[in-house]
Amino acid sequence: MAYSTSDTHPSLTPPGYIDPKVKKELENQPFVIGKCPQMCPVSEIKMREREGLIHLLETDPSVFPEKRRREKLRCDPAKAVKCYQRSAAGLDLQNPNLLRPPLVLSQTVDYLLTKVVYDERLPWSERYSFIFDRLRAVKQDLIIQQPNALDCIRILEPMVRFYVVSAYWGTRNDNNGKQETVSADFSPVLNRKQLEECLKYLLSLYDEVGDFNCSSRSQMEAVYQLLYLGETEALLRGIVLPIEIMSQDVQHALKVSLAWYNKQYSTVIRNSKHLSLFLSMAFSLSLPRIRRHALDVMNTAYSSKNLHFPLEVLTCILNFQNAYEARLCCENYGVTVSENRVCFLKGNFAADKQEMDFNGVEYIDEALKRNKLCNLLMNNLDGANTTNICCDIDKLQLNEE
């Protein structure tokens, strides 16, 4: 037959399009089921010990950071976690002996987010990049095996929380203005990408299981609204959510998102204060964007050569930590501030300026001090299921050196 389906116009292939032939093959092939009983396959441990690729966080607690550079580390087999590896030629990702079944994956996530987060031998930034890499491997194992939806959901939910919390802490400066070491290891873009991928995967799983009510679904739906604040696609999903998912959290998140859809910054910020601690963190990621737009609007609406706008009021409206932060933000966009008075003047707004670095929100920081990180990540907000380890090490300070 003289025809072939491959001589197609390249630009006409929609994104995400899979060649029907390949797709057919994929569909007919049953998914692999992992057999690796540990968080890290034995062969990988051996290889990494040989090559000196053991991470300090995978060693016995008696090993200290100083040792790291001098000699090859030996790992504690109970602490080794499978690394992320990009798919490449010659690498068999489908090998069942190297894949962890859902139960082991779930334990791995649990281990990373309740124990490794507290390992004080290394600063948060290094713990973060370790966990980030290992969670990526977890997601990869999940995608290859495609276990049943409920297993996936259980594994993905804490991961989403980890990315949200990390995004909140990620790039901030110390109060002293001293740059934290985080910047080297933390990439807001990569973190956001993982967050979005996990979250979208989760949402599709929720749709698949349908009516089955998963404990954290409404929290995750609310996170989705807040991450995609005011975006049509998210809102269209939000307004038709089934009634049992419409918790207080989701309702507030929807209200905030709808208000931002119409750019009512004042209402956005006012309603955002009703969000739960975890959701406030997700919301706060949009704060720089909201403030920027609000300042742009106000700079036009209150524009005058003689009149001023009180800095104190601005601080309050846009939920800045203090007048100093508000002032920095104004000046970043070319709006002048003199003696606690903001001088808005049309045309002065530097629209091409980068958004301000984000320094956290005071009331969220305060609330964080009263919460245990692992409880936040595993969503045990009542503390009822606290593992004893977490009780012991509660000296958590995410930004300690």
Added chain:
Amino acid sequence: MSSFTGYLQQVTQAWLVKDGQRLADYLSLHHYHVKMITCFNSNTEALIDMHVDQDMEEMVTAHLQCVNALNEKEFVKAYGYQNAVLQALSKLFQILKDENWLLPVMNTVCLDLRLMAIKADSVPGGGGGGGGDAGGKPGCLEKAAESLMTCFRICAADNRASDRNTKKWGMLPLVNQLFKVYFRINKLHLMKPLIRAIESSPLKDRYLISQQITYRYYVGRKALFDSDYTSANEYLSFAFERCHRKSKKNKRLILIYLVPVKILLGYMPTRAVLEKYSLLQLWEVVEAVKCGRVYQLVAAMQKHQAFFIKCGIFLILEKLKIITYRNLFKKVYLVGQTPVIPMSHLLAALRIMEGADIDLEEAHCILANLIYEGKVKGYISFTHQKVVLSKTDPFPKLSTLA
């Protein structure tokens, strides 16, 4: 059985004289022959073998199997056979260089494939993920989209034939089929490359007017989804104006989207128009926006929420709040007839028209946004808590803004 033989002979006849339209009828699932053919067996195959041109055997066999499955209400199976019809047709179609007389057949088969897929997806437990974007098994409709895409590529790649004989005439009808699928499975982002292909085609304005209207209706809706109101207005207006006056149902569908866009751009529809197309749900919205009654807008949106959400215009109605505020503030201005208005007056008006829990900060924010968007001309003095309006035309006509 003689009528069955007759049918087969007619098919062959149509094929030999290259009568695309007649062949299309004989391969349609909506033609009267469908009801006459009741069973498919080895005898049938022998008859096909005897009466039908060899090139067409595969296609006709699949068609008859599809008809059979359809009569037995086996919709998932029927979908599979219909897909086989299209595969066979694509092969024939592609071999015929410089000929496009099979286009009517392709249009009919593609239309039936889409309708069959919808039916198959509605069968519980059959056909896969029910057509949703559930990330699990794709539904029949998604698979159908792939088959349609294959046809589209054949048409789009036919560069050498003359204008008269080019398969490119098949592009727009296929694009419209695909749009219908994408709207149903909620994958609007897939429309973009298709829109680009049509917009850059020299045949763009020479397709059948009915196809052009369908195309613009969907592209208009997509623009609305992307909050591009000016283009939405352009596409939907074309569709509405050129749509045949007797296609009242289609005109109504277009109006559902055109009315909110028009309001947003400053044109209010009359009650008579809405009544004519039984869209009085929107009249409540119009009245609320006109008079600046925010509470009435909210109430109308709640009352008809299911309808508005189903049509996908709920969010754009939310946008109308901004216009409603503008109209309310204009009324406050007209009462006082002075360019300097205390913020407390605006706040009082908002509290009457929206709710008592609105605070001064929000009143400021609403007004600031209106000024920023150019819908109100003037500036706010925070110190005096007053807004100073421009002496000339403080509330410019919305239709002059966009």
